[in-house]
Amino acid sequence: MYMPRTNFRRSKFWPRRWRLRFLFGCAVAVGCAAATVALRAQDKNPFAGNAKDAKLGESQFRANCAFCHGLGARGGGRGPDLSRAQKRHGNSDADLFRTINEGVPGTAMPHNGATQQGVGMTEEEIWQVISYIRSVQVKAPAQPAGNAAHGKELFNGSAACSTCHMIQGKGGRLGPDLSTTASARSTDYLVESVRSPSRRLAQGISEAMKEFSQEYETVTVVTADGTKFMGVVLNEDHFTLQMMDTREQLHLFEKDKLRSLEKSRESLMPAHDQKTLSDKDLEDVIAYLLAVGAQ
Amino acid sequence: MKRESMDGAIEERFLASLGMIAGIGATFVLLTIAACAAPSAGAQVTPQRLLDSAKEPQNWLMYSGDYAGRRFSTLEQINTSNAAMLVPKWVYQTMAGGKFETTSLVVDGILYGTGQDNRAFALDARSGRPIWQYQRALPADIRPCCGRVNRGMAILGDKVFLGTLDAHVIALDSKTGNVVWDVATVDYRGGYSITLAPLVIKNLVLIGVSGGEYGIRGFIDAYDAGTGERKWRFYTVPGPGEPGHETWEGDSWKIGGAPAWITGTYDPATNTTFWTTGNPSPSNRGEGRAGDNLYSNSLLALEPETGKLKWYFQFSKHDEHDYDATQVPVMVDQGDRHLILQANRNGFFYLIDRSNGKLMFANPFAKVTWSDSKDASGVPLGRKDASPTLKGNRVCPGAAGATNWMSPTYDPQTQLFYVTAREQCDVFSTAPQAYEAGHAYYGSAYFPNDDAEPFTGALRAIDPNTGKMKWEWKHPSPTWSGVLSTAGGLVFTGDAEGNFIALEAASGKALWHFQCGASVYSSPMSFAIDGKQYVAVAAGSALFTFALP
Numbered sequence: 001m002y003m004p005r006t007n008f009r010r011s012k013f014w015p016r017r018w019r020l021r022f023l024f025g026c027a028v029a030v031g032c033a034a035a036t037v038a039l040r041a042q043d044k045n046p047f048a049g050n051a052k053d054a055k056l057g058e059s060q061f062r063a064n065c066a067f068c069h070g071l072g073a074r075g076g077g078r079g080p081d082l083s084r085a086q087k088r089h090g091n092s093d094a095d096l097f098r099t100i101n102e103g104v105p106g107t108a109m110p111h112n113g114a115t116q117q118g119v120g121m122t123e124e125e126i127w128q129v130i131s132y133i134r135s136v137q138v139k140a141p142a143q144p145a146g147n148a149a150h151g152k153e154l155f156n157g158s159a160a161c162s163t164c165h166m167i168q169g170k171g172g173r174l175g176p177d178l179s180t181t182a183s184a185r186s187t188d189y190l191v192e193s194v195r196s197p198s199r200r201l202a203q204g205i206s207e208a209m210k211e212f213s214q215e216y217e218t219v220t221v222v223t224a225d226g227t228k229f230m231g232v233v234l235n236e237d238h239f240t241l242q243m244m245d246t247r248e249q250l251h252l253f254e255k256d257k258l259r260s261l262e263k264s265r266e267s268l269m270p271a272h273d274q275k276t277l278s279d280k281d282l283e284d285v286i287a288y289l290l291a292v293g294a295q
Numbered sequence: 296m297k298r299e300s301m302d303g304a305i306e307e308r309f310l311a312s313l314g315m316i317a318g319i320g321a322t323f324v325l326l327t328i329a330a331c332a333a334p335s336a337g338a339q340v341t342p343q344r345l346l347d348s349a350k351e352p353q354n355w356l357m358y359s360g361d362y363a364g365r366r367f368s369t370l371e372q373i374n375t376s377n378a379a380m381l382v383p384k385w386v387y388q389t390m391a392g393g394k395f396e397t398t399s400l401v402v403d404g405i406l407y408g409t410g411q412d413n414r415a416f417a418l419d420a421r422s423g424r425p426i427w428q429y430q431r432a433l434p435a436d437i438r439p440c441c442g443r444v445n446r447g448m449a450i451l452g453d454k455v456f457l458g459t460l461d462a463h464v465i466a467l468d469s470k471t472g473n474v475v476w477d478v479a480t481v482d483y484r485g486g487y488s489i490t491l492a493p494l495v496i497k498n499l500v501l502i503g504v505s506g507g508e509y510g511i512r513g514f515i516d517a518y519d520a521g522t523g524e525r526k527w528r529f530y531t532v533p534g535p536g537e538p539g540h541e542t543w544e545g546d547s548w549k550i551g552g553a554p555a556w557i558t559g560t561y562d563p564a565t566n567t568t569f570w571t572t573g574n575p576s577p578s579n580r581g582e583g584r585a586g587d588n589l590y591s592n593s594l595l596a597l598e599p600e601t602g603k604l605k606w607y608f609q610f611s612k613h614d615e616h617d618y619d620a621t622q623v624p625v626m627v628d629q630g631d632r633h634l635i636l637q638a639n640r641n642g643f644f645y646l647i648d649r650s651n652g653k654l655m656f657a658n659p660f661a662k663v664t665w666s667d668s669k670d671a672s673g674v675p676l677g678r679k680d681a682s683p684t685l686k687g688n689r690v691c692p693g694a695a696g697a698t699n700w701m702s703p704t705y706d707p708q709t710q711l712f713y714v715t716a717r718e719q720c721d722v723f724s725t726a727p728q729a730y731e732a733g734h735a736y737y738g739s740a741y742f743p744n745d746d747a748e749p750f751t752g753a754l755r756a757i758d759p760n761t762g763k764m765k766w767e768w769k770h771p772s773p774t775w776s777g778v779l780s781t782a783g784g785l786v787f788t789g790d791a792e793g794n795f796i797a798l799e800a801a802s803g804k805a806l807w808h809f810q811c812g813a814s815v816y817s818s819p820m821s822f823a824i825d826g827k828q829y830v831a832v833a834a835g836s837a838l839f840t841f842a843l844p
Contacts, residue, residue: 059728063737071687071724113438120438125734237792238771239808 043094047131057132060125068108073136078108080184083136086294088183096130146280151288154281161285164269167292173248174232175216175269182286183293190286194277197269218268219243221251222259232268340402340450342497346563353823355401357558358447358492359702360820363626364560366704367780368821372828373843374783378797378806380843384829385423387838389414394775394816395833398447398492398702400455401822406831407469408838409445409492413459415467421824423840427472437461439488440508440735446558446700446817447492449500451520456500458489464502464518476523480504484733486511492558496568496599499526503555503570507619510550510576510736515559515595517602527602531555531572531590539589547584550730552576553591557621557700561599562633562649568599569626569635569649573619579683579694579739580615580725587612592620594635596652606652611641615682616665616723617694625705625712627759636759638703638714640696641665643675644762658762660755661697661716665690683723683739693721693750695773702777702818704786709800711756711765713786717773719750754778754788756803766803768796777818779830787830789815795832795839811839 047053061073068079075081080088089099100121103111113120121129155161162171165178182190192199217233219241231245241253241261246268255261272282340356348356352369359366373381389395389410399408406420413431418424439460448455454466454475462483466475480502481487486509493502499517506513513531518524532551533539543551552575559570575584575591589607592614596605611618618641625636626649634655635647642663646655654673666675681690695717703714728738752773756765768788776789786800791814797807813835821830831840 059726059738060735062724062726062739063735122438122734236771237794237810238769238790238796238805239794 043092043097045093045097045127045130045134047127048093048134050131051135053128054131054135057125057128057130057135060121060129061132064121065129073133075184075186075189081186081189082133083138084186085138086183088180088293093130096133097126100126100129146283146285146287148284148287148291150281151284151286151291154277154285155288159272159277159281159285167289174244174246178289178292180293182289187286190289191282194272194282194285196271197267198265198271216267218264218266220260220262220264221253222261223253224257224259226259230268233263338403339452342451342495345451345495353401354403355399355820355822357400357449357494358398359558359560359623362561362563363705364558364623364702365625365627365707365780366623366702366778366818366820367706367782369782370821370823370828371782371784372823372826373781373785373797373821373830375785375799375806377843378783378785381797381807381809381830381841382844383809384840384842386840387416387418387423387425389416389836389838391836394442394444395836395838396442396444396446396490396817397833397838398777398818398820399831399833399838400448400450401820402450402469404824405469406822407448407450407455408833409447409457411445411836412443413445413457415448415455415457415472417455417469417472420822420829420840423838427470429467429472429474431459431461431465433459434461434483437483437488438486438733438735439490439505444490444816445492446490449493449495451495451498451500454520456493456495456502456520458491458493458502460488460490462487462489462504464489464493464500464516464523466500466520466523478518478523478525480516480525481514485509486733486736489556491556494558494561494568495520496561499599501559501568501570501599503531503557503559503572505554505556505573507552507554507556507573507576507578507617508735508737509733510552510730511554512549512551513553513555513572513591515555515570515597515602517599526600529595529597529602529604531593531595533589542586542589544583544585547588550576550736551584551588551591552578553588553593554619555621556619557623560624560626562626564633565650566599567596567605567649569624570595570597571620571622571624571637573621574614574617577728577730577736577738578614578617579723579737580727581613581682582725582727585613588614592618592641594620594624594637594647594652596649608645608647608652608654610637610639610643610645612677614641615677615725616641616690616692618665618692618696619699621700622698623702625703627705627712629760634759636703636705636712638698638712638716638757640692640698641675642692642697644712644714644757644759646759646762656762660714660757660762660764662691662718662720663697664720665692683725685725687722687724689720689722691720692717693719694723695719695721699775701775704778704780705759706780706786706800708782708784709756709780710759711800712759713754713756713778713780713788713800715774715776715778715788716753716755716767717750718752719773752791754786754798754803756786756800768798768803768805774815776815776832779819779821781821781830783828787819787821787832789817789819789832789834791815793834795819795834795841797830809839809841811835811837813837 073082101112164172164175220230229245234242391411393411397408406418415429417426448457465477486506503515515529517526531553554573561568575588592611593609610620635649638644642661643657644660645657665681752770754768772791774790779787794808811834815834817833819832829842
């Protein structure tokens with residue numbers, strides 16, 4: 001710390017109130033430094049690299065995390081793939097601890113002990129879970145094989161993804177925003193979502209990238225006057241339906257006033273086979289999603 | 296002799312003091328009798344009033360409304376012809392996060408409820424204005440499974456009683472909310488907590504513990520309502536030398552679980568209290584605890600004064616699917632048949648003779664794959680290949696069960712039993728895990744299954760004579776709301792989407808609903824003030840009351 005060579009007590013250059021402020025500032029700085037040291041002690045996983053703790057962490061992971069993140073941390077219907085080297089909400093031990101302990105605001109990731117179904121974890125158990133995640137994590141970030149620039153062209157052009165999907169504020173609203181999807185999902189998941197988009201829909205597993213999870217179920221309604229609307233369910237309960245039609249118009253209905261209402265777990269997104277999107281082109285689109293997700 | 300006279304003087308003074316105490320005591324007794332005799336509002340709740348709860352339908356004196364556990368209100372002002380006109384009357388906000396599971400009590404115009412993080416409150420039941428509010432200072436290191444919840448209080452005399460998340464039982468002054476006594480049932484750091492509403496029988500406060508996720512040794516306790524002194528403890532896992540101990544492998548009984556976390560019922564005719572118990576620990580791994588694991592997942596018939604076991608009935612033997620039997624055991628009489636009805640978390644509806652614990656029949660009320668056979672007496676038995684495996688094994692019902700702690704109701708008018716059902720199968724996996732005191736001890740994990748239709752929920756009306764479903768009301772997703780039936784021909788329930796709904800009890804037709812703005816995680820109740828009937832339910836962090844305009 002830079003200390004001016006000044007006699008504090010007698011200096012006219014430093015009026016009393018400034019001296020007090022300076023001293024207070026020093027005290028705060030020292031306090032902060034001490035606090036930082038204390039926090040730093042927690043920044044590192046005390047069980048790093050310990051196979052026994054990783055095993056204990058696996059038990060904790062299965063009980064507390066696997067419901068969303070899958071048995072092997074490879075991602076489930078709701079939660080991201082945690083075996084990736086890069087984690088969207090920070091990759092250091094301290095980041096992981098914070099994410100597990102405090103959750104991720106605006107997403108379905110709750111803070112520790114807040115799921116209301118399971119048991120919360122102690123600090124020790126959280127560190128063990130981190131040891132487990134490290135033990136199944138791939139060493140290097142995946143190098144996308146495809147051509148991201150070409151993928152971007154396809155996304156916005158002939159593949160017409162942007163008709164329904166938004167990336168960084170550009171595109172359609174009918175499907176999920178894909179700006180961060182690739183940073184959380186495995187490549188297998190992305191491929192499956194393009195090749196057979198109805199599969200996960202059929203499982204009834206909701207998209208949890210938003211706090212308010214949405215399933216993107218397909219709905220067709222006919223109103224009392226015979227008007228037909230097709231689109232995706234934004235929300236519904238026993239009595240009401242909130243939907244977006246294929247022209248991105250919102251409609252809010254009382255179900256008992258409709259002539260008919262049909263829901264389907266067949267996605268509005270067309271399944272892309274080899275003819276509509278070759279493996280090479282799909283690789284490029286995924287490379288583009290990965291490039292965007294990494295930003 | 297000097298010494299003697301001195302002693303004599305002391306003795307004299309002592310006797311005089313005794314006389315004074317006796318005099319004060321006699322005056323107190325006289326005053327107490329006078330108070331009891333006065334028919335004014337605010338008269339104390341006596342054991343006799345609890346027995347005669349049917350005589351005061353304007354009050355809701357215990358968790359399930361009556362000792363039979365029927366959650367049926369004889370009030371009929373709100374009925375099938377006017378339910379569509381129901382409006383909210385007042386809302387009380389706890390301002391707390393998490394699930395709000397309370398069933399309130401109402402006694403002579405005052406409503407007593409509990410909230411998240413061991414809040415408690417007394418409200419003017421006409422206006423919702425607080426009379427007192429209480430919140431317990433809880434230790435920082437409690438980690439109760441499944442939410443920092445509480446389901447309500449019990450009342451006797453001038454005290455209300457509740458269990459706490461740090462496994463204490465406390466008595467509050469019903470007029471001030473001040474703590475009168477506070478007793479630790481056990482060291483909470485072993486993974487124990489209390490979430491249920493106690494049950495008062497005579498002068499005793501009966502309570503059980505939660506902690507089936509921690510390898511506890513479950514128990515049911517009785518405390519003197521006046522002093523908090525413990526009168527008995529019944530361990531739901533028998534110790535060495537006790538009958539049933541042989542159903543546990545090695546030392547597994549020490550961490551056998553079998554928590555008792557839902558309020559029991561009471562039959563004054565036979566002086567028997569009925570309690571139910573939860574899963575053996577670890578919940579999803581049977582290895583290391585070979586045997587039936589008594590008295591996990593059981594119905595227990597106990598003598599209230601002593602805690603002595605009269606008989607038991609075990610629903611799921613050697614359970615590996617977390618099928619707690621912690622559903623209120625509902626007493627129903629049909630002629631000379633004295634029954635207990637239970638729609639169990641394991642998917643079967645059971646009819647049991649409550650004089651001896653013998654099963655009449657068990658029929659599924661939801662999809663069941665864990666069992667494919669019954670023993671000679673008709674008790675469903677587990678399928679050998681239904682055990683959780685390392686990779687996972689798909690079994691129905693799933694870990695949340697075909698129903699759970701949310702209360703069912705029995706309506707003596709329709710003679711139907713109404714229960715919240717869940718249709719969900721799960722993939723159960725096992726993971727060997729060492730026991731460590733106070734740490735989560737599931738030995739397992741479960742996942743939504745991969746191949747089935749999306750899971751759903753329903754309110755089901757079951758004919759207890761056959762176990763067959765009369766009608767169902769489908770929920771878009773499974774709910775954690777219980778059910779209330781009323782003499783107005785109505786059943787009330789809530790849904791996960793936030794609606795509180797009135798249905799025609801005979802047909803299941805919806806007559807009215809109100810959007811509470813958050814999922815209902817509680818069982819509704821009904822009361823009346825000044826001749827006006829109310830229905831109350833907790834949802835989100837608020838307690839809602841409804842009545843006719």
